[in-house]
Amino acid sequence: MTSFFATRLAVFSTLLLGGLSTAWLQAGENPDPLGEKTGGSTTVYASGKNAFSFPLASLEDEERTRFVIGNSFFKRNWVEAPASTTARDGLGPHFIARACASCHSLDGRGAPPDWSRTLGPEPDATVALLLRLSVPGKPAAHEGVVPEPNYGDQLNNAAIAGVKPEGRVEITSQSIHGRFADGTPYTLQQPHYRIVDLGYGPMAPDVMISPRIAPQLAGVGLLEAITEADIEGNARAQAAAAGPVKGQVNHVWDAFAKAERVGRFGWKANVASLAHQTAGAFNGDMGITSSLFPQEGCTAVQIDCLAAPSGCPAKGKTDKAGKAPEIDDDTFGQVVFYQAALAPVARRQAKDPQVLRGQALFAQAQCIACHRPSYVTGEGPFPSLTSSKLSRQRIWPYTDLLLHDMGPALADGRPDFQANGQQWKTPPLWGVGLIESVNGHQRLLHDGRANGVLEAILWHGGEAKPAQQKVLKMSLAERQALIKFVESL
Known part of the structure; x- marks a missing residue:
């Protein structure tokens, strides 16, 4: 029986390697066809609640020390200003979380609250849900959306x-x-979703609302090390191939590079770099200003927000008005480093016959058309991590990092840069099988509506409808094998 599944796996090996197997083998690299080392030499072998919180296996002692420092600023609460804790004051005025780890608990995935529940006014540290807001119109330069006039680009259900x-x-x-x-x-x-008890008057009648939950973070540094050429190549290959899958690149403004780049983070690929994503979360979710986002998110009608005190100025970064960001560049850099150095976890049970059967079924259903299994990373984008850490690593994230029309059932109707209201980025699948161990749930998709892998597949529509239909026709044993494969990643 095992040899049968091994044969089936060999049949699909070229597909599972994203069409790169020949060049890879010619390069003399150990092919690792099952992708057990999800992050190449950075991979860690772990399980349990802390599976997403280990540093890259290849980090040196000095880098591990920096990892610990970044971890402390990632996990500890920020406080209202003024405070004696000047290194961590500046929370708010509006916010949804007091720490990065409030949403990314144990560096893992957030979950929506139980249905029929109201959020607010105090944020719940166990819930990592936010609502994006915008209105129709032409965004300002370097912006992906037009913010709602009274409430900005996201709803904050807590305040100082x-x-x-x-x-x-x-x-x-x-x-x-x-x-x-x-x-x-x-x-x-x-x-x-319905927003009630509005603090600053009604919202625009044409407001667009889109829920989000926080994804797990292990491996995000390696995702940034995937080259833009590879992501754009995914779009070209899909455009040239037969079938409905036609992914698109989202070109976005990156505040860190101060240039337009290929989007790869966020549920609509609306962020290009981990630095921009982190600064945006500090600003939007906690009200912490930085050199990348130096302004509080108060709108013109939010007089109390505009009058609220700021945190202790960052060292040596005051502007002409004497103001400064609330997190200094050094501390901010430690937090970005910490996330970039979170290691992906090795696959579990990769040689199990049921898992191998599920891997073949994953290919048969053409799930790999969007969930491209493997890449070799380019030069690492973080100078403080030497090239041997993130660069030239064979990784197995199972994503094309492209936007896809997922059909009306999943649509939020809200554009963001070049993403339209029915498009979502293909999320990486590595680590999916460990979410329950780390975070105690299996809530998937952009708003956590799917309870487990199979429900997530059943929500697929649009370009993914043919794949969903193939899964609907599978037997119980085939569905179980497919799920076991995805949960082995």
């Missing part, structure tokens, strides 16, 4: 003393029923 929270979120759900071809029933939950 003397400042009103922006509002609360009510979430309800609607059951959607269906059946597999073998008659097995399933039920999905369609969430619905």
Whole structure:
């Protein structure tokens, strides 16, 4: 039986390597066809609650020390200004979290609250849900959206003393029923969001609202080391191939590079670099200013927000008005380093016959058309990590980092840079099988509506509809094998 699955795996090996196997073998590299070392030499072998929190296996002692320093600023709470803790003051005026780890608990994935629950005014450290806001129109230069006039580009359900929270979120759900071809029933939950108790007047009648949960972070430094040429090549290859899968690159403004770059982070690939993503989260989620985002997110009508005190100025970074970012560049750099140095975890049970069967079924269903298994990284984008750490590593993230039309059921109707209201970025699959161990849940997709891998597949529409239909026709044993494969990644 094992030899049968090994034969099936060999049949699909070229597909599973994204068409790169020949050049790879000619280069003399150990092919690792099962992708057990998900991050090449950076891979760690881990399990349990701390699986996503280990540093790259190849880090040197000095880099491990820096990793620990960055970890402390990532996990500890920021406080309101003024405070005696000047290295960590400046929280708010509006915010949804007091620390990066509030949303990325144990460096893992957030989860939506239970349905039929209201969020606010105080943020829940166990819930990592935010609502993006925008209105139709032409965005300003270097912006992907037009912010809602009174509330900006996201809703903040918490605030410091003397400042009103922006509002609360009510979430309800609607059951959607269906059946597999073998008659097995399933039920999905369609969430619905409503914003109540608005603190600064009504929102624009044409406001567009899009929920987000925080993804796990292990391996994000390696994702940034994937070359732009590879991502653009994915789009060209899909455009030239037969079938419905036609991914698009999202070209976005990067505040760190101060240039337009290929987007790769965020649920709509609306962020190009980990530095921009981190600075944006500090600013939007915690109200912490930095040299990349030096302004608080207060709108013109939020008088109490505009009048609130700022945190201790960052060392030597005051502007002409005597103001300065609340997190200095050195501290900010430590937090970015910490995330970039989080290691992907090695695959589990990669040679299990059921997993091998699921791997073949994954290819048969053409899931690999979007979830490209493997890359060789380019030159690492973080000068403080030597080239041997992130550069030229064979990695297995299972993503093309492109935007895809996922159909009306998943649509948020909200454009962002070149992404339209039905497009989402293909999320990496590495680490999916460890989310339950780390975070105690299996909530997937951009808003966590899917409870596990199979539900996530059932939500696929648009370009992914043919793949979803193939899964609907699978037997129970085939579905179990497919899930076991994905959860082995």
